[in-house]
Amino acid sequence: MATLSTHGVAAGDLALLIPVGRDTYAVSLQEVREVVVDPHVTHLPTAPPVVRGIFNLRGDIVPLLDTGLLLGLRPVMEEPYAVLVETAHGVAGLVATDMPMTVRLTESVGHSDMEGTSETYLIDDERLAVALDVAVLLSPARISQ
Amino acid sequence: MTPPESLTEGDFQRLFASEAEGRLDALVDELLELEKGGSDPELVASLFREAHTIKGGAAVVGMAHVAHVAHALEDLLEEVRRDRRGVDAALIDAVLSGVDAIRTLIPLAVAGEDHEQVAFEAEQRLRLALAGPAAGGDGAPPPVAPAAVASTSAEPSTASPDVAGKAEGAAETAAPAPSSPSSFAQAYPESEPGRGGTAASDALAHAASDDVAPHSETHAELHAEPSRAAATEMLQVPVHRIDDLVRLIGEASAATLRLGSALLERLERDPSTLTEYRDLVRSLNQLQEQALRARMIPVMSLAPRLRRAVRDLAHESGKQVRFETRGEDAEIDRGVLERLADPLLHLVRNAVDHGIETPDERRLHGKPIEGTVRLHAMQLGSEVIIAVSDDGRGIDVARVRDTAGRTDSAALEMDDEAALYLIFRSGLSTATRITGVSGRGVGLDVVRASLNAVRGRVEVRSDPGLGTEFRIAVPITMATLRCLVINSAGQAYAIPLHSVRAVLPPQPSASVGGRPATMVDGRPVPISSLATVLGTGNGAEGPAVVVAGLTRSHAFRVDDLVDQRDVVVKGLGELIPRLPAVAGAGVQPDGGILLVLEAAGLIERARRMDSGDRSLEAAEGTVPEAVTARRAPSILVVDDALTVRELQRSIFENAGYRVKVATNGEEALTEISDERPDLVLTDVQMPRMDGFQLTEAIRGQPALASLPVIILTSRGSDEDRRRGLECGADGYIVKSGFDQSALLSAVERLLGADG
Numbered sequence: 091m092a093t094l095s096t097h098g099v100a101a102g103d104l105a106l107l108i109p110v111g112r113d114t115y116a117v118s119l120q121e122v123r124e125v126v127v128d129p130h131v132t133h134l135p136t137a138p139p140v141v142r143g144i145f146n147l148r149g150d151i152v153p154l155l156d157t158g159l160l161l162g163l164r165p166v167m168e169e170p171y172a173v174l175v176e177t178a179h180g181v182a183g184l185v186a187t188d189m190p191m192t193v194r195l196t197e198s199v200g201h202s203d204m205e206g207t208s209e210t211y212l213i214d215d216e217r218l219a220v221a222l223d224v225a226v227l228l229s230p231a232r233i234s235q
Numbered sequence: 236m237t238p239p240e241s242l243t244e245g246d247f248q249r250l251f252a253s254e255a256e257g258r259l260d261a262l263v264d265e266l267l268e269l270e271k272g273g274s275d276p277e278l279v280a281s282l283f284r285e286a287h288t289i290k291g292g293a294a295v296v297g298m299a300h301v302a303h304v305a306h307a308l309e310d311l312l313e314e315v316r317r318d319r320r321g322v323d324a325a326l327i328d329a330v331l332s333g334v335d336a337i338r339t340l341i342p343l344a345v346a347g348e349d350h351e352q353v354a355f356e357a358e359q360r361l362r363l364a365l366a367g368p369a370a371g372g373d374g375a376p377p378p379v380a381p382a383a384v385a386s387t388s389a390e391p392s393t394a395s396p397d398v399a400g401k402a403e404g405a406a407e408t409a410a411p412a413p414s415s416p417s418s419f420a421q422a423y424p425e426s427e428p429g430r431g432g433t434a435a436s437d438a439l440a441h442a443a444s445d446d447v448a449p450h451s452e453t454h455a456e457l458h459a460e461p462s463r464a465a466a467t468e469m470l471q472v473p474v475h476r477i478d479d480l481v482r483l484i485g486e487a488s489a490a491t492l493r494l495g496s497a498l499l500e501r502l503e504r505d506p507s508t509l510t511e512y513r514d515l516v517r518s519l520n521q522l523q524e525q526a527l528r529a530r531m532i533p534v535m536s537l538a539p540r541l542r543r544a545v546r547d548l549a550h551e552s553g554k555q556v557r558f559e560t561r562g563e564d565a566e567i568d569r570g571v572l573e574r575l576a577d578p579l580l581h582l583v584r585n586a587v588d589h590g591i592e593t594p595d596e597r598r599l600h601g602k603p604i605e606g607t608v609r610l611h612a613m614q615l616g617s618e619v620i621i622a623v624s625d626d627g628r629g630i631d632v633a634r635v636r637d638t639a640g641r642t643d644s645a646a647l648e649m650d651d652e653a654a655l656y657l658i659f660r661s662g663l664s665t666a667t668r669i670t671g672v673s674g675r676g677v678g679l680d681v682v683r684a685s686l687n688a689v690r691g692r693v694e695v696r697s698d699p700g701l702g703t704e705f706r707i708a709v710p711i712t713m714a715t716l717r718c719l720v721i722n723s724a725g726q727a728y729a730i731p732l733h734s735v736r737a738v739l740p741p742q743p744s745a746s747v748g749g750r751p752a753t754m755v756d757g758r759p760v761p762i763s764s765l766a767t768v769l770g771t772g773n774g775a776e777g778p779a780v781v782v783a784g785l786t787r788s789h790a791f792r793v794d795d796l797v798d799q800r801d802v803v804v805k806g807l808g809e810l811i812p813r814l815p816a817v818a819g820a821g822v823q824p825d826g827g828i829l830l831v832l833e834a835a836g837l838i839e840r841a842r843r844m845d846s847g848d849r850s851l852e853a854a855e856g857t858v859p860e861a862v863t864a865r866r867a868p869s870i871l872v873v874d875d876a877l878t879v880r881e882l883q884r885s886i887f888e889n890a891g892y893r894v895k896v897a898t899n900g901e902e903a904l905t906e907i908s909d910e911r912p913d914l915v916l917t918d919v920q921m922p923r924m925d926g927f928q929l930t931e932a933i934r935g936q937p938a939l940a941s942l943p944v945i946i947l948t949s950r951g952s953d954e955d956r957r958r959g960l961e962c963g964a965d966g967y968i969v970k971s972g973f974d975q976s977a978l979l980s981a982v983e984r985l986l987g988a989d990g
Contacts, residue, residue, distance in 0.1 A: 150805075
């Protein structure tokens with residue numbers, strides 16, 4: 091996937107759309123391992139607020155992260171879906187508040203200056219999706235903040 | 236003692252002090268008599284009476300700690316009186332140490348000072364001595380035979396009911412003392428002195444023999460009888476037998492639990508109120524712990540293989556490389572170590588192949604021609620840290636970034652720190668030529684995968700031109716952890732049984748010094764609600780679990796007790812920061828997750844919250860900051876092991892201290908004369924000037940007389956401890972048992988006293 095973009099997902103790529111409240115984010119499908127419906131989350135006391143908890147994925151313990159808080163926005167209130175993404179530090183779940191869908195991204199409509207994101211894409215001519223920079227967003231340092 | 240009524244409490248105490256002095260003298264005389272002549276029943280009975288009288292007197296005049304030590308003394312002598320324990324050197328030593336402790340404690344008590352640590356240690360030493368041989372031997376002081384600990388340490392409460400009755404409010408626990416910290420100290424008796432600094436040729440020449448000797452000793456001390464003669468005896472046992480043993484102990488524990496529930500259901504007896512039942516459960520737990528320990532082997536048992544690889548590879552590539560090892564006392568579960576063999580081999584080969592430069596190149600850069608590859612191992616809490624470091628050229632981060640960037644453009648954006656970790660990606664190799672060893676693009680990703688399999692993690696640091704260090708942290712054991720499962724604020728948690736001292740029935744808590752406390756074994760122990768401490772809820776009404784950290788205990792009120800379970804503890808992954816109160820999580824058969832709590836972290840958290848309750852300014856975390864604002868106290872860390880130094884630096888810096896480091900005693904003295912630190916924390920074994928000499932040198936300078944010194948060492952023998960304190964150290968901490976919070980609190984205590 092040689093593209094001009096320096097970030098995880100780019101125009102022409104298949105991406106998974108992650109609805110979070112009224113916003114929509116996109117990650118490259120290549121970075122997604124799977125989507126878990128209604129994960130059974132165990133709250134993790136004393137952890138930073140961005141950690142919603144941990145859940146059991148076929149015997150492995152996976153952290154579930156609050157996508158809203160990770161981006162410095164409002165926290166999510168529920169966790170009906172977990173999008174599991176691969177990171178350099180292992181697999182982590184991002185909360186999606188609605189069903190994630192796969193799309194092929196068209197040309198970027200502008201740069202997003204939110205930290206941890208890259209370009210903004212127009213989806214189905216009606217809504218905007220902001221591409222997430224998983225490497226930046228899911229770093230131990232950021233999660234510890 | 237019937238003193239006139241007009242006497243004050245202080246008078247009583249002084250009176251008791253002089254009475255006790257005479258009794259202690261008599262006790263020592265009789266004891267030495269006993270040592271000469273074997274066990275004379277009359278003599279033993281008289282000794283027992285002396286101890287008993289001292290205990291009673293101490294309790295009357297309110298010297299609780301003296302009473303505790305005397306009580307332990309009495310229990311030990313009771314065992315001898317009942318012919319359940321023979322007279323040997325270990326017994327004599329233990330009794331003498333008890334006498335010494337009482338002699339130390341009485342004047343302190345008269346002066347209104349408290350010295351719980353002295354009492355606690357003396358008591359522990361006496362309790363450990365309970366496990367001596369049934370008949371006399373030439374018994375050196377512990378190590379203690381594990382099984383004996385299990386069976387006899389359960390005795391005191393039944394053996395002397397009159398005494399046990401004293402702990403009225405305590406409702407509980409004849410538990411001798413938290414078993415794990417003391418047994419840990421016993422289990423890691425001594426480190427191998429000064430192996431790091433040997434000259435190159437020496438190192439190679441000694442290599443083979445050196446590597447074998449230390450662990451055979453360690454093993455003997457761990458598992459053999461408490462006699463020096465036996466210490467060299469070894470027994471080879473097929474691993475599966477030990478595994479069978481562990482499994483059977485697990486089954487016995489499960490059966491005991493079923494027995495407990497049968498008692499409750501059919502006879503309506505709460506088994507936790509039955510001393511016999513508790514003793515049985517405790518013995519089984521100790522048995523399990525010891526059996527698991529039997530599977531542990533020294534990390535350095537891998538050293539010969541690695542040394543060989545270094546040597547061969549160095550020859551092949553025309554480099555001169557010295558291989559150093561440190562940390563001979565660090566042990567780890569055999570199964571874990573087996574899976575570390577390949578990753579370590581890979582890291583060591585990488586160090587020689589990629590790290591160490593050719594002699595010409597080294598000369599050009601003004602480095603010694605001979606490169607060094609070091610393997611350091613160290614136990615830290617429930618983990619073993621293994622570092623593979625070299626003094627070579629370091630990792631070329633720019634090249635790593637470029638190489639990774641060819642297939643992943645995101646890599647180009649990474650900062651150096653993040654880019655360094657790209658070396659763990661599969662398919663990434665920066666080696667410009669392919670050698671037989673490394674540079675094939677497989678390796679470091681495999682290292683990481685192997686470590687994941689044993690719940691380990693790896694960190695890397697690299698300084699261009701100076702070298703690279705890979706630091707691996709793995710849990711000591713993959714085996715299951717026996718846990719007490721409790722409910723708190725709607726969630727189940729597991730507390731490792733080895734840190735559970737007692738369980739107390741629901742009861743209103745008293746207040747000691749303005750803080751809620753409860754009585755355990757006749758002593759006040761602070762009590763908090765677990766939900767409050769974890770921030771998950773408010774106060775609880777249910778039973779309290781008394782948890783023992785390394786230096787202190789704390790009771791946590793929960794909603795209810797669930798059961799005991801074996802939990803396979805997994806780490807929480809790299810993304811979540813380390814949570815001191817959470818040791819990990821276990822996946823339950825029903826798919827649910829059980830969080831496993833960590834005693835030391837929990838206690839530390841409770842204490843911090845507790846002090847926050849008392850004064851608003853001192854809310855959690857702000858104490859060190861307040862100190863920083865004034866002028867952060869400075870600590871000089873003296874240790875020749877890089878890993879240890881850096882680890883301590885990070886611990887103290889995180890706690891708000893300023894940290895300076897030195898690699899040996901001489902260097903430390905220079906640092907001190909440049910700028911006097913507020914506290915010195917020193918290792919013992921160091922080249923040029925060791926920790927004892929450093930301490931003596933500091934104490935030798937009048938200007939530094941009040942400078943607090945803590946000795947931190949892997950040597951846990953009483954002898955060393957005595958030597959450390961004799962040469963003027965204010966504290967002595969054994970590394971193999973130390974945890975972060977214990978270290979911090981020791982430092983806090985000393986700095987508090989200083990200023």
